[in-house]
Amino acid sequence: MNIDQYFDATGLSPNRNRLMVWKTVAMLSIYFVPFIAILAGAYEVHPFLFYMCWFVMGIGVVGIGTSVMHDGNHGAYTGDKSRDKFIGLVIHLVGGNDISWKIQHNILHHTYTNIDGLDDDIDAGTLLRFTPHARKVPMHRYQHLYAWFVYSLMTLYWCTAKDFLAVINYNRIGLLKKERISLRTALLEVALSKILYFSIFLVLPLLLSGAGWTSVVLGFLLMHFVAGLSLACIFQLAHVMEESDFAKPSDDRKMESSWAVHQLQNTVNFAPTNKLLSWFIGGLNFQIEHHLFPHICHVHYPNLSPIVAKTAAEFGLQYQVRPTFRNALKAHAQMLKKLGE
DSSP states (O other), X not given: OXXXXXXXXXXXXXXXXXHHHHHHHHHHHHHHHHHHHHHTTHHHHOHHHHHHHHHHHHHHHHHHIIIIIHHXXXXXXXXXXXXXXXXXXXXXXXXXXXXXXXXXXXXXXXXXXXXXXXXXXXXXXXXXXXXXXXXXXXXXXXXXXXXHHHHHTHHHHIIIIIHHHHHHHHHHTTHHHHTTOOHHHHHHHHHHHHHHHHIIIXXXXXXXXXXXXXXXXXXXXXXXXXXXXXXXXXXXXXXXSTTOOOOOOOTTOOOSSOHHHHHHHTOOEEOTTOHHHHHHTTTTTSHHHHHHOTXXXXXXXXXXXXXXXXXXXXXXXXXXXXXXHHHHHHHHHHHHHHHHO
């Protein structure tokens, strides 16, 4: 049975179901309910409650990013282009921008997975070395120790400078033109999205929470530290691993293997039996299924996994999976150390 036969046999839609709708409500609530509590005076009740609200908001950023925004911007939530685009706009409420995200993730990462110089997801400048083909500097010897702090800054960098730098770079290499977006329009949209984000989630707490500006800034930073570290640990466990092939980049941007085989060679699943983790992170522990079928809603990945594994075996291909999140996290840390050495 292949994937099309599965949906024909079950009569299911490859897009969202009723549980996905309730899940979306839950993820948005994890983010917005503590934010309302912050504005309503959580600090005056107790400073610990105030900071806990920011902490929970960081968890909400992860839930929205992996379980709602991700499917929307892949066109996998409803299958309707305009409705999915609307759902994908929730990225602006967690500090991102849909224009740069779609180019970086949908186009570059999903097309050139783990190829140095083409996949922006493994480009951390000189701070971190995610591929054996990247330039190595002496400090990489310690990256398995300091990477976690860098990870915690990910969404903070994302909501401040990254989107501006990304659209400028994408314009330089012609990707904005392919998306029929001018640099001026892209920069304007990024700027407006950042103004909206900081006005709501930083200025409003400064004006209405009753907490001092240092407490608000610390809470805001706490939210991003939680979100950045969590999101990085979700996405890096799927690609920066010992099992990954890390094909060498070529001048003509052609891969040695076919696209589907390349995805299998450079993607790793983890914790496939952990239902709570799978529910919360949008099925991204089934990263193989996501890379092969990004247009299918993540609620179906656990049922598609055995089909993909069986098909891979039939073609003599390795279906790479780590049994638990802890095992995958340890393996990623070991890979960071190996790449640094």
